[in-house]
Structure formats: C-alpha cells, structure tokens
Amino acid sequence: xxxxxxxxxxxxxxxxxxxxxxxxxxxxxxxxxxxxxxxxxxxxxxxxxxxxxxxxxxxxxxxxxxxxxxxxxxxxxxxxxxxxxxxxxxxxxxxxxxxxxxxxxxxxxxxxxxxxxxxxxxxxxxxxxxxxxxxxxxxxxxxxxxxxxxxxxxxxxxxxxxxxxxxxxxxxxxxxxxxxxxxxxxxxxxxxxxxxxxxxxxxxxxxxxxxxxxxxxxx
Amino acid sequence: xxxxxxxxxxxxxxxxxxxxxxxxxxxxxxxxxxxxxxxxxxxxxxxxxxxxxxxxxxxxxxxxxxxxxxxxxxxxxxxxxxxxxxxxxxxxxxxxxxxxxxxxxxxxxxxxxxxxxxxxxxxxxxxxxxxxxxxxxxxxxxxxxxxxxxxxxxxxxxxxxxxxxxxxxxxxxxxxxxxxxxxxxxxxxxxxxxxxxxxxxxxxxxxxxxxxxxxxxxx
Numbered sequence: 219x220x221x222x223x224x225x226x227x228x229x230x231x232x233x234x235x236x237x238x239x240x241x242x243x244x245x246x247x248x249x250x251x252x253x254x255x256x257x258x259x260x261x262x263x264x265x266x267x268x269x270x271x272x273x274x275x276x277x278x279x280x281x282x283x284x285x286x287x288x289x290x291x292x293x294x295x296x297x298x299x300x301x302x303x304x305x306x307x308x309x310x311x312x313x314x315x316x317x318x319x320x321x322x323x324x325x326x327x328x329x330x331x332x333x334x335x336x337x338x339x340x341x342x343x344x345x346x347x348x349x350x351x352x353x354x355x356x357x358x359x360x361x362x363x364x365x366x367x368x369x370x371x372x373x374x375x376x377x378x379x380x381x382x383x384x385x386x387x388x389x390x391x392x393x394x395x396x397x398x399x400x401x402x403x404x405x406x407x408x409x410x411x412x413x414x415x416x417x418x419x420x421x422x423x424x425x426x427x428x429x430x431x432x433x434x435x436x437x
Numbered sequence: 438x439x440x441x442x443x444x445x446x447x448x449x450x451x452x453x454x455x456x457x458x459x460x461x462x463x464x465x466x467x468x469x470x471x472x473x474x475x476x477x478x479x480x481x482x483x484x485x486x487x488x489x490x491x492x493x494x495x496x497x498x499x500x501x502x503x504x505x506x507x508x509x510x511x512x513x514x515x516x517x518x519x520x521x522x523x524x525x526x527x528x529x530x531x532x533x534x535x536x537x538x539x540x541x542x543x544x545x546x547x548x549x550x551x552x553x554x555x556x557x558x559x560x561x562x563x564x565x566x567x568x569x570x571x572x573x574x575x576x577x578x579x580x581x582x583x584x585x586x587x588x589x590x591x592x593x594x595x596x597x598x599x600x601x602x603x604x605x606x607x608x609x610x611x612x613x614x615x616x617x618x619x620x621x622x623x624x625x626x627x628x629x630x631x632x633x634x635x636x637x638x639x640x641x642x643x644x645x646x647x648x649x650x651x652x653x654x655x656x
Contacts, residue, residue, distance in 0.1 A: 268538065268571065280527060287533045294526035307513040308499060314506045319487065352487065 223248035224276040226262050228255055230426050232325065233285035234273040235377035235416055240289045242412035243373075244296045286317055286374065293370075303370045316356060316363060317374040323349050324378055331389040332381075332427050335436055343389040350397045357403055368410060372403075376413055379404040383420035384427040442467035443495040445481050447474055449645050451544070452504035453492040454596035454635055459508045461631035462592075463515045505536055505593065512589075522589045535575060535582060536593040542568045543597055550608040551646060552653065562608050569616045576622055587629060591622075595632055598623040602639035603646040 225241070225248050227234035241248055253262055253272050265274045265281035274281050275288040282291045293302040303310050327349050330342025353375065357363055363371035382404075386393055394401040407413045431437045444460070444467050446453035460467055472481055472491050484493045484500035494501045494510070501510045512521040522529050546568055549561030572594070576582055582590035601612055601623075613620040626632045 277527075282527070282530045283534055284537055287530050287537065290533070291526055291530040294529065307510055308496075308501070310513065311501045311506050311510040314509070315502055318503055318506065 221246075222276075222278050224251060225249070226251050226253055226259070226265065226272050226274040226276070228253050228272050229418055230380070230423050231272060232377035232381065235380070235418075236285045236373055237273045237275060237288050237292070238416045239373050239376070239412055240292045240302060242416060243300045243302065243368075244292060245299065246292070246296060286321065289370065289373065302373060304364070313364070313370040316371040320353075320371070320374045320378075324375070328378065328381060328385055331385050333431070333434060333436065339389065343391055346385065346389065347391070347393075347396050350393070350400050354397050354399045357399055361406060362403070368407060368413075372407060376404060376407045377417065379408070380417040380420055380423050381427075384424040387424060388427070388431075440465075441495075441497050443470060444468070445470050445472055445478070445484065445491050445493040445495070447472050447491050448637055449599075449642050450491060451596035451600065454599070454637075455504045455592055456492045456494060456507050456511070457635045458592050458595070458631055459511045459521060461635060462519045462521065462587075463511060464518065465511070465515060505540065508589065508592065521592060523583070532583070532589040535590040539572075539590070539593045539597075543594070547597070547600065547604060550604055551650060558608070562610055565604070565608070565610070566615050569612070569619050573616055573618045576618055580625060581622070587626060587632075591626060595623060595626045596636065598627070599636040599639055599642050600646070603643040606643060607646065607650070 223241075223246055225234070225237060227238070227250060229252060238250075251259075251261070253259060255272070258270060262272065262274060263270055265276055266272075266283045269283060271283070273285055273288060274283050275291070276282075277291075277295070282288045289302060303313055327342060327346045331339060331346055334342060360366075362368050363375070382393055382401075408417070428437065442460070442465055444453070444456060446457070446469060448471055457469075470478075470480075472478060474491070477489060481491065481493060482489055484495055485491075485502045488502060490502070492502075492504055492507060494507045496510075496514070501507045508521060522532055546561055546565045550558060550565060553561060579585075581587050582594070601620075604610070605612055627636070
C-alpha cells in the first residue's frame with residue numbers, strides 16, 4: 219500500500235520550509251495543505267492539539283509535529299536514500315546541537331528586527347549580526363555545515379535566507395557586508411534544486427512581513 | 438582502551454540529572470565534576486563556548502552539550518544495553534515531541550513561580566497546573582510515559598520531581614491534590630535505583646532555591 223503523506227504548512231514559515239526541503243531531498247510525494255493561521259483548520263487542531271502550530275506532518279493518518287522532529291522522523295523512515303543526519307553518533311550530536319542553536323536563537327532574533335521599531339530594533343539588529351557571526355565561525359571553510367554535503371544543520375538554517383531581504387530592509391543593514399560567508403553558503407545551497415524550488419521569493423516574504431507589521435500597528 | 442567519560446554538572450540541575458540517570462541506566466562509569474556557576478571553570482568555558490552551561494558530557498576529550506542531545510548521544514553510543522528511546526520511528530518522534538514539550542514549558546513556569554509575586558505568580562501557578570494536567574493526559578493509564586518501561590520522556594521529566602517540595606512551598610500549592618497521577622508516576626520512577634540515587638533530596642533543593650531567591654531579592 220502506498221504511503222499517504224500530508225503536510226499542513228504556511229508558505230512563509232521557515233519551519234515548514236525545512237520539512238518541504240527534507241521531503242524533496244528524499245523524493246517523497248505528498249499532499250501540501252496551506253493553513254490560514256488566523257482561521258486554523260479542524261484538521262490542524264486535531265493533529266496538533268498541544269501547540270496548534272504548523273508544520274504538521276501526517277504519515278498514514280498519524281501526525282508528527284515540530285519541524286526538527288519531523289525531519290528526523292523523515293530521515294528515520296526513508297533511510298535508504300539521501301541521509302540528512304550523519305551516521306556517526308558524535309557527528310549526529312554535533313548536528314543536533316547546531317540545529318538546536320538555530321532553533322533557540324535565529325527565529326527570536328529575526329523577530330526582534332522585523333517585528334519591532336526604534337531602540338528595540340537597533341538592539342535586535344546587533345544581536346542578529348552577532349548570532350550570524352557565530353554561525354559563520356561554525357561553518358568555517360566548509361562548503362556546508364554538513365561538510366562536503368548539504369545536511370541537517372544546513373536544512374535548519376537555509377529557510378531563513380528567504381527572510382533576509384525583509385530583515386535587511388527593515389533593519390537597514392547589509393548582511394553580505396557583515397557575514398559574507400553566510401551569504402556565500404546560502405547561495406551555494408540555492409544551487410540545489412530542492413532548496414531553490416522550496417524557498418519562496420524574498421520580495422514576496424517582504425510583502426508578507428509588511429502586512430504583518432501593519433496588523434501589529436508597527437507601520 | 439577504556440572510555441574516558443567526564444560530566445560537568447551542577448547538583449540541583451534538572452538537566453544534569455537527566456544525564457546522570459542515563460549514565461546510570463547504561464551502567465557507565467564517569468568522573469563527576471560539580472561546577473560553581475558563579476565561577477565557571479576554564480574547562481567548562483572551553484568545552485561549551487557557545488552557551489557556557491552545564492551539563493557537558495566529555496567523551497574521550499570531545500564535548501557534547503544540551504541535555505536531551507547528550508542523552509540521545511549516550512543512547513546511540515552505548516546502544517547494546519537498556520535502550521532509552523524506542524526503536525520504531527513513530528514512537529521515537531512521539532518521545533522526542535514530549536521531551537521537547539517538557540523542555541519548552543516546565544522550566545519557564547517554574548521560574549515564573551519562584552521569581553515573581555502577586556498576580557504574575559498566581560498566573561504562573563495556573564499555568565503550572567495546566568502544563569502538568571496536559572502531561573497527565575499524555576501519561577494516561579500507562580505506568581510510564583515510555584509505556585511498560587522507563588524511557589526518554591520519563592527521564593526528561595522526573596528530575597523536576599526533586600524541585601516539587603520547593604515549588605509547593607514557595608508557590609503555596611499542592612501538586613498531589615491537583616495532579617495525583619503525576620505524583621504517583623514520580624513515586625514509581627523513584628523505585629528505580631538509578632533515579633533514587635540520582636535525584637537530590639527535595640529539602641536540600643528547597644534550601645538552594647531559597648538562597649537563590651534571597652540573592653536575587655525574591656525571598
């Protein structure tokens with residue numbers, strides 16, 4: 219019996235993009251369902267009753283929630299093709315650590331830039347650059363965080379690239395000038411079809427962020 | 438060559454306790470080093486330069502940080518005995534989800550109760566019970582979150598039991614009255630030698646919390 223795979227998602231979500239990239243890397247066919255987050259579907263509320271958030275991955279009727287947990291699940295189930303995590307336990311722990319760092323730091327600090335004004339925004343911009351300099355340090359001279367190949371950490375971070383134009387414009391800074399290695403790495407990832415086809419257009423994300431800011435009374 | 442295992446830790450840390458329980462479950466010999474968090478050792482700063490936090494597991498000189506990542510590392514390296522995570526990918530994802538829920542929710546609400554007053558503290562208390570009732574719901578009628586055997590989710594949550602007396606006293610609440618299943622589960626876990634030997638005495642934790650509260654002007 220063929221696998222039934224459904225993804226509940228929201229197009230600008232960096233977390234959803236991680237899952238979309240993982241599914242593309244593994245060549246898994248799935249049904250994509252776009253959620254209206256101001257009017258969540260009964261399916262979403264049933265499948266993610268605890269957090270009520272996207273992305274939710276539904277595999278043969280059973281839900282998996284939280285993007286990094288979903289990606290590891292996908293890697294565990296479809297393990298015969300295109301491994302996303304390394305095989306060595308120490309390298310796996312190292313990958314999990316850096317994906318966790320992205321989770322703990324990058325979304326929050328991005329919000330501090332796009333969802334604020336004035337002094338708060340200025341402080342957010344400083345922190346954003348600091349965090350990306352730490353990420354540059356971890357990348358070092360490697361082509362990818364995974365080493366020679368695109369892996370778990372690359373997948374956790376690359377979706378934020380689609381938000382860079384919005385953050386740079388609102389934050390009034392040039393990320394390429396501050397963190398050239400990060401931008402070079404991102405452009406290398408964008409050469410992969412799975413990433414290029416998944417990430418939404420930066421200008422489209424910028425328009426979306428503008429709408430959110432108006433709604434929050436920031437514009 | 439025998440494995441060299443060192444744990445940098447701090448005795449009241451729930452996160453450290455998770456690692457200590459995992460090491461005990463696997464029967465791994467290790468050197469325990471208690472850190473003074475007001476005067477962190479050069480070793481800690483070298484081994485965890487990003488977060489500068491405990492616990493840090495150092496295995497043959499190589500550090501692993503973040504408690505749930507450390508526990509998964511231990512489970513993968515010493516995989517021949519006493520598995521902590523389930524083998525089935527869906528069950529693994531389910532375990533990771535609930536351990537992540539514990540990570541996201543419990544420490545924050547504990548801090549709210551310990552460090553605030555008045556309305557904020559009352560809100561914290563309400564939230565505490567909401568969270569633990571959700572956990573009771575997930576436990577259901579199972580002896581452990583892991584089912585018939587103590588597992589990853591049990592291990593992530595049980596260290597908080599050593600803080601219950603402190604929370605009940607400072608928060609003026611009765612956890613057993615509101616969440617009897619959780620307390621019954623905790624007492625079942627305490628029957629395991631690995632847990633009983635790891636968890637510090639509840640009164641000792643209360644004294645520590647009171648010292649911290651006085652230092653930060655909350656007590």
